[in-house]
Amino acid sequence: MAKKLCIFDFDGTLFDSIDDVIFCFNKVLKEYGFPTLTRDEYIPCLGGNINDIVSKVLGKNSTPQNVEIIKDVYLDCYNSSKKERTIPYPHSEELLRNLQDKNILLAINSNRLNYSLNEFVEKYFSDIDFVLIEGHNVDYPSKPDSFGVNNIIDKANVSLDEAVYIGDTIIDIRTAQNAGIDCVVVKWGYGQDNAFNHEYPIGVIEEFSQLYDLLDINYF
Structure with a gap:
């Protein structure tokens, strides 16, 4: 689907x-x-x-x-701190904009605290209209619990089959598993072999452009 x-x-x-x-x-x-x-x-x-x-x-x-x-x-x-070393990966904004232009809904789910997520999103991705940004809230379960993903799916009003989780570590895979949605693993982050060789993800990618083919999304 x-x-x-x-x-x-x-x-x-x-x-x-x-x-x-x-x-x-x-x-x-x-x-x-x-x-x-x-x-x-x-x-x-x-x-x-x-x-x-x-x-x-x-x-x-x-x-x-x-x-x-x-x-x-x-x-x-x-x-x-100025956090000058924290920057988006090359082509991440291009990917998000292209997906948005194709009416793909976008969201972020992280164990980073909410205020920190919003700080970077506002600085670098201000043109991207995220459905929801779900960071860690001390009053609720964190990843790999599916709490944040469930909130995002409810807000987006899509079925589980229509959602995909994109992350770099085994925590992200387990989060997707717990939510019952597909998962894609990226290799440019902080993941290790236990994520790259896991049987659950529908694919492992080495650059953002590979996501289009994997999800059958026309780049143009």
């Missing part, structure tokens, strides 16, 4: 954001005497909500108290 709704993950799918995250986390970890991490060590920590990420970053030093302290200071550091 033709897709009427494309739901995109944010970090590692639409935006390359890890360098700002690494810079702020390492600054805070060093300040509090915890070991800093390399880029390769950070990548497996990503995908969950902020509490999950902080807990993984802290590793053996993860306690409820340490998670709260590092989370709060990290968010202060991150929110006050």
Whole structure:
């Protein structure tokens, strides 16, 4: 069935954001005497909500108290930074505009906090009319729970067969599975072999242009 709704993950799918995250986390970890991490060590920590990420970053030093302290200071550091290293992947805006012009509904579902999502969308994708932007709300379940996807599908008023989830990690695959919708995995983000070799996605793509053929959408 033709897709009427494309739901995109944010970090590692639409935006390359890890360098700002690494810079702020390492600054805070060093300040509090915890070991800093390399880029390769950070990548497996990503995908969950902020509490999950902080807990993984802290590793053996993860306690409820340490998670709260590092989370709060990290968010202060991150929110006050210029975030100049966080930019859309090449051709992401072109893809979204083309899909929108073809009357494909668009949405974002992320474990990034809502205010942060809106900040970047307003800065870089102000011409895109998203049906809904569902970030992490501490009062509701985060991915891989299907809560956000369910809200998006209800708002878009489409069937499950008409929706597809596009993301880069195993968390995104599980989110799509839990929602009962198809999934496409992208290889340019922060995903690993457990996502690229998973049997559930309908396809794995290496560039945005491949999405048109995969979803049978005419580029022109």
